Amino acid sequence: MEERDSLxxxxxxxxxxxxxxxxxxxxxxxRIGGNELAFIVSPIIGFVxxxxxxxxxxxxxxxxxxxxxxxxxxxxxYGPNRVGPFGLLQPIADAVKLLTKESYTPRGAxxxxxxxxxxxFVAPAVMLMAVIPFGPNMVIADIPVAVLYFLAMASFxxxxxxxxxxxxNNKYSLFxxxxxxAMTLSYEVPLVLVLLGTVVITxxxxxxxxxxxxxxxxxxxxxxxxxxxxxxxxxxxxxxxxTPVDIAEAESEIVAGYLTEYSGMKWGLFYGMDIAxxxxxxxxxxxxxxxGWSLFGLEQWVPPWILFIVKVYAFYFLFIWTRGTLPRLxxxxxxxxxxxxxxxxAALNLLLLAVQRLIVVEAExxxxxxxWLFGGINLIIAAAAIYGWAKVLGYRRDEVPERPRLVKExxxxxxxxxSKGAR
Amino acid sequence: xxATHWFDGHELADLTERVAPGSVERSTDAACYLKVEGLRxxxxxxxxxxxxxxxxxxNLCGADYWDRLEVVYHLxxxxxxxxxxxxxxxxxxxxxxxxxxxxxxxxAWMQECEAYDLFGIEFEGHPTLYRILLWEGFPGWPLxxxxxxxxxxxxxxxxxxxxxARRDEPPVRTVDE
Amino acid sequence: xxxFVHGEPFVINxxxxxxxxxxxxxxxxxxxxxQITEAEMVMGYLHRSMEKLAxxxxxxxxxxxxxxxxxxxxxxxxxxxxxxVEKLAGIDVPERGDAIRVIMxxxxxxxxxxxxxxxxxxxxxxxxxxxxxxxxxxEKILDLFxxxxxxxxxxxxxxxxxxxxxLPEGFVEKTREIMASFPAFLDEMEGLLSGNEIFITRSRxxxxxxPESAISSSLSGPMLRASGVAWDLRRADPYCxxxxxxxxxxxxxxxxxxxxxxxxxxxxxxxxxxxxxxLDSLPGGPHSTEVPLSxxxxxxxxxxxxEGSRGELGYYLVSDGGPAxxxxxxxxxSFINLSALREMTVGGSVADAIVVLGSIDVVVGEIDR
Numbered sequence: 001m002e003e004r005d006s007l008x009x010x011x012x013x014x015x016x017x018x019x020x021x022x023x024x025x026x027x028x029x030x031r032i033g034g035n036e037l038a039f040i041v042s043p044i045i046g047f048v049x050x051x052x053x054x055x056x057x058x059x060x061x062x063x064x065x066x067x068x069x070x071x072x073x074x075x076x077x078y079g080p081n082r083v084g085p086f087g088l089l090q091p092i093a094d095a096v097k098l099l100t101k102e103s104y105t106p107r108g109a110x111x112x113x114x115x116x117x118x119x120x121f122v123a124p125a126v127m128l129m130a131v132i133p134f135g136p137n138m139v140i141a142d143i144p145v146a147v148l149y150f151l152a153m154a155s156f157x158x159x160x161x162x163x164x165x166x167x168x169n170n171k172y173s174l175f176x177x178x179x180x181x182a183m184t185l186s187y188e189v190p191l192v193l194v195l196l197g198t199v200v201i202t203x204x205x206x207x208x209x210x211x212x213x214x215x216x217x218x219x220x221x222x223x224x225x226x227x228x229x230x231x232x233x234x235x236x237x238x239x240x241x242x243t244p245v246d247i248a249e250a251e252s253e254i255v256a257g258y259l260t261e262y263s264g265m266k267w268g269l270f271y272g273m274d275i276a277x278x279x280x281x282x283x284x285x286x287x288x289x290x291x292g293w294s295l296f297g298l299e300q301w302v303p304p305w306i307l308f309i310v311k312v313y314a315f316y317f318l319f320i321w322t323r324g325t326l327p328r329l330x331x332x333x334x335x336x337x338x339x340x341x342x343x344x345x346a347a348l349n350l351l352l353l354a355v356q357r358l359i360v361v362e363a364e365x366x367x368x369x370x371x372w373l374f375g376g377i378n379l380i381i382a383a384a385a386i387y388g389w390a391k392v393l394g395y396r397r398d399e400v401p402e403r404p405r406l407v408k409e410x411x412x413x414x415x416x417x418x419s420k421g422a423r
Numbered sequence: 424x425x426a427t428h429w430f431d432g433h434e435l436a437d438l439t440e441r442v443a444p445g446s447v448e449r450s451t452d453a454a455c456y457l458k459v460e461g462l463r464x465x466x467x468x469x470x471x472x473x474x475x476x477x478x479x480x481x482n483l484c485g486a487d488y489w490d491r492l493e494v495v496y497h498l499x500x501x502x503x504x505x506x507x508x509x510x511x512x513x514x515x516x517x518x519x520x521x522x523x524x525x526x527x528x529x530x531a532w533m534q535e536c537e538a539y540d541l542f543g544i545e546f547e548g549h550p551t552l553y554r555i556l557l558w559e560g561f562p563g564w565p566l567x568x569x570x571x572x573x574x575x576x577x578x579x580x581x582x583x584x585x586x587x588a589r590r591d592e593p594p595v596r597t598v599d600e
Numbered sequence: 601x602x603x604f605v606h607g608e609p610f611v612i613n614x615x616x617x618x619x620x621x622x623x624x625x626x627x628x629x630x631x632x633x634x635q636i637t638e639a640e641m642v643m644g645y646l647h648r649s650m651e652k653l654a655x656x657x658x659x660x661x662x663x664x665x666x667x668x669x670x671x672x673x674x675x676x677x678x679x680x681x682x683x684x685v686e687k688l689a690g691i692d693v694p695e696r697g698d699a700i701r702v703i704m705x706x707x708x709x710x711x712x713x714x715x716x717x718x719x720x721x722x723x724x725x726x727x728x729x730x731x732x733x734x735x736x737x738x739e740k741i742l743d744l745f746x747x748x749x750x751x752x753x754x755x756x757x758x759x760x761x762x763x764x765x766x767l768p769e770g771f772v773e774k775t776r777e778i779m780a781s782f783p784a785f786l787d788e789m790e791g792l793l794s795g796n797e798i799f800i801t802r803s804r805x806x807x808x809x810x811p812e813s814a815i816s817s818s819l820s821g822p823m824l825r826a827s828g829v830a831w832d833l834r835r836a837d838p839y840c841x842x843x844x845x846x847x848x849x850x851x852x853x854x855x856x857x858x859x860x861x862x863x864x865x866x867x868x869x870x871x872x873x874x875x876x877x878x879l880d881s882l883p884g885g886p887h888s889t890e891v892p893l894s895x896x897x898x899x900x901x902x903x904x905x906x907e908g909s910r911g912e913l914g915y916y917l918v919s920d921g922g923p924a925x926x927x928x929x930x931x932x933x934s935f936i937n938l939s940a941l942r943e944m945t946v947g948g949s950v951a952d953a954i955v956v957l958g959s960i961d962v963v964v965g966e967i968d969r
Contacts, residue, residue, distance in 0.1 A: 071727075071728075071729075074729055075728055075729045075732035075733065076732060076733060076736050077732055077736075171610070171612050171613075172612070175612070175950070243725070243727045244798060246725070247951070250725060250951070251619055251725075251727075252619055252620040252722055252723045252724075252725060252954055252958075253620065253725075253950060253951045253954050254950070255618060255619060323727055324727065324729050325726070325729060325792070326725075326726065326796070326798055327721065327724040327725045327726040327793075327796065327798045327799045327802055328724065328725020328726075328798070328802070329725075329798055329801065329802065330801075330802060330949060330951045330952070331634060331949070331951070332634070332949070333801055333802075401853075402790065402794040402795055402862060403794075403862060403866060404825075404826075404850035404851060404852050404853075404859065404862050404863045404866045405850065405851050405852075405853070406848035406849065406850055406851075406866070407830045407848065407849050407851055408835075408848060408849070409830065409835075410501070410504070410830050410831050410832055410835045410836040410849060411501050411502055411504060411830060411831070411836070413811040413815075413827075413828055413829050413830075414828055414829070414830050414851055415828070426836070426837050426838055426843070427836055427837035452900075453900060453901050454901075478815055478816075479815055479818065480818045481818070481905070481912065481914065481931070482903065482905075482914050482916060482929075482931040484916055484929040484931075486918060486927045486929075487927070495916065497903055497914070497916075497931075501815070501829070501831055504836055504837075506837075508903065528816055528817075528818060529813065529816045529817045529818075529939060529940075530816065530817045530818020530819070530936055530939050531818070532817075532939050533935060533936060533938065533939050534818075534936065537935075541651070555643060555644065556643065556644035556647045556968060556969075557644060557647065558644070565649060565652055566651060566652055
């Protein structure tokens with residue numbers, strides 16, 4: 001990796017890059033206690049910084065409080081407003097309640113599997129955060145295959161969910177487990193394909209380098225491949241069990257799916273980490289599609305990590321919004337959508353991006369304006385492809401109207417003549 | 424359309440006799456009593472005949488009059504907009520049997536189960552006659568007038584004070600035969 | 601389907617404790633994967649033997665029982681029972697009493713349908729939003745009930761020969777205000793759900809019931825109308841002066857869950873219409889006739905039915921001349937509407953069964969009585 005200009009100064013008080021202050025502290029530790037102390041101090045700094053700046057406010061006050069409050073407003077009710085000022089302490093009260101509840105284990109449950117499932121669920125959620133760049137120097141592990149790492153880690157919850165569903169000795173849990181395995185396997189394919197497209201464009205798998213690429217070219221990947229974002233959002237929603245596609249824990253159908261028999265903090269871990277996965281996905285989307293911590297040069301003045309967090313929150317709001325609005329699909333419809341609709345589109349998207357990358361590389365085009373041109377072309381092709389492919393699949397708007405017929409007279413069956421219209 | 428025409432019993436008996444000869448037993452002001460024999464065929468005729476056109480089974484229930492049991496059918500026609508009350512009289516209280524009308528109106532399915540459950544009326548030819556509201560083995564037929572004096576029937580009241588009743592025995596007394 | 605894999609049938613109990621059975625109702629479903637191959641209804645968890653209890657109490661004392669059958673539309677239950685007793689005893693109701701009854705019955709229909717469409721949307725998976733919006737509107741109507749009779753859910757407002765109290769001061773203005781804002785809520789619901797692609801996919805062609813089997817299964821109310829059968833007791837057999845009001849009967853196209861949903865929405869529009877007309881033409885005079893406290897109707901029998909929120913709600917009463925009914929039978933619409941449940945669920949998936957059950961709009965208090 002070539003040396004780049006740091007966006008911020010090296011002064012420790014420069015809040016635009018928190019790695020400076022961390023570096024100062026590490027230097028101090030090294031002067032006092034040598035290399036060993038610095039080695040111990042550095043993870044503590046990382047943890048404290050991440051916890052105070054990102055995880056605590058986001059997880060608790062966006063993930064729990066914010067989600068409940070926003071959905072509450074969407075449902076024209078207040079949401080949490082009793083515990084603390086504006087109900088802000090609600091997440092803490094929830095956590096205390098969960099910790100004090102009985103952690104119930106049903107008879108006949110496979111205890112080993114059932115108790116291991118939350119652990120398997122939690123660990124990857126924490127590890128996902130390691131590769132997310134918060135600023136030009138603020139990344140815990142800038143590994144060169146971060147995208148691959150993300151996909152691998154994000155697939156772990158499926159195993160945990162299946163363990164939970166299998167171990168609970170409950171038919172609803174088993175239903176949920178079967179559903180989530182089927183669904184995740186289907187949605188992984190388009191997800192990987194669209195991410196492959198972004199990798200082809202930027203030529204790297206490192207998230208930090210992707211941000212630099214977007215920053216250098218002054219374009220976000222979402223403008224180059226808009227359909228990729230849509231597919232990414234839907235696929236990630238499916239993997240995370242967010243509402244339009246939350247068939248694995250469909251509350252009204254199979255009670256709570258694989259979580260039916262979980263209670264207390266065992267359930268709390270699942271709940272909290274669901275939010276963590278959603279946040280990690282939002283971070284990932286913000287990094288890949290929305291330029292991460294860069295904002296067309298504004299990151300020179302505003303601390304990049306604040307920009308990044310704002311983008312994450314905006315993306316997370318989309319999750320909340322869909323959750324508050326949309327009904328749920330059935331599993332066969334969901335599968336059909338993944339395999340018949342999203343997969344061809346993702347493949348087409350990959351093909352287009354690969355061709356465009358090839359053009360840029362072969363013709364040695366230096367100007368980044370070409371990407372705006374390609375973005376426009378891609379947008380048009382995506383719209384045409386969505387429309388055309390829907391037509392090919394036989395999708396059409398419902399011919400039967402959305403309002404019932406009105407009659408004045410009673411007395412038996414009134415046949416429907418579709419040619420005459422609704423009324 | 425005019426309001427529903429509610430047949431009185433005699434008028435309905437005339438009509439029924441016209442449509443399905445020999446099916447009427449007697450008639451009162453309120454209802455037309457049908458013969459138990461061939462009830463299903465009579466009902467099928469009443470449903471399909473253009474004159475009666477009773478395609479809608481509005482209500483089916485049992486009734487106990489101490490000396491006899493009755494099954495009441497309220498039948499309706501959409502096209503003609505009239506409603507008739509038919510009854511079937513069952514003298515044998517120990518084993519009241521009446522042909523089921525489920526093949527005629529599928530809507531009778533659950534109502535007949537209910538009448539069986541609460542009155543003990545056997546509906547012959549019902550696909551799955553079971554006690555729909557109470558559990559199998561419930562002693563007696565609760566809506567009969569003599570329910571409390573039935574063999575094995577329940578007596579009101581608890582053996583002991585509520586809350587102190589032992590769990591292993593049901594807190595009810597049964598009458599010994 | 602699974603000819604080469606032999607195993608035991610997978611039986612899944614949907615209920616009695618389940619978020620979507622709307623009470624303690626149970627479907628014993630045998631499933632093959634996600635597909636239901638056999639569905640058996642188990643009910644009676646809420647059985648209180650009201651028909652027997654009613655034989656021990658006087659005619660007036662039975663009115664509160666009717667509240668407890670269909671607790672989501674207690675006014676309609678009161679009305680049906682009072683009509684039956686009035687028919688039995690030959691009691692006339694003053695005009696104002698009739699008009700108040702109509703207003704209350706239609707308000708109750710609004711409240712009940714609010715619950716129905718909200719819960720149905722919840723069953724299709726719309727996470728609480730439609731049901732909360734419906735509850736918001738339902739609260740306003742329940743406030744009106746509270747204003748009138750002090751109770752919100754089990755109103756016990758109708759009396760034999762009229763209603764218990766006259767309308768309170770400010771009721772008419774308040775009702776007009778709510779009725780003026782109600783269509784906006786319906787538009788909102790239509791905007792949220794009726795055109796929603798996911799909602800249509802979930803409910804269209806699910807639980808389809810052709811008109812022949814709807815009639816044969818004795819379905820009534822929105823279920824029957826959704827199958828395309830134009831039948832409404834308010835029009836066919838008017839009671840309480842329904843013939844004076846101008847309203848339309850919404851009927852569906854092919855009798856699936858979506859049709860039931862839109863039929864209910866449109867019925868709410870018509871109910872708003874009726875309430876407005878009834879308020880405009882609210883006559884003066886007494887709200888109730890004097891009826892002796894221990895009413896002893898002459899021996900005989902009467903069957904009266906009203907178009908309740910869930911369908912034809914009938915009361916069959918037999919009198920032997922005593923102060924208590926000799927036989928008291930309720931024709932519960934949601935109980936009889938369940939006759940078609942098996943036909944609608946078998947062959948579909950578990951998710952479909954939930955949607956179908958939501959579209960029937962069952963109230964377990966009424967099923968079990």
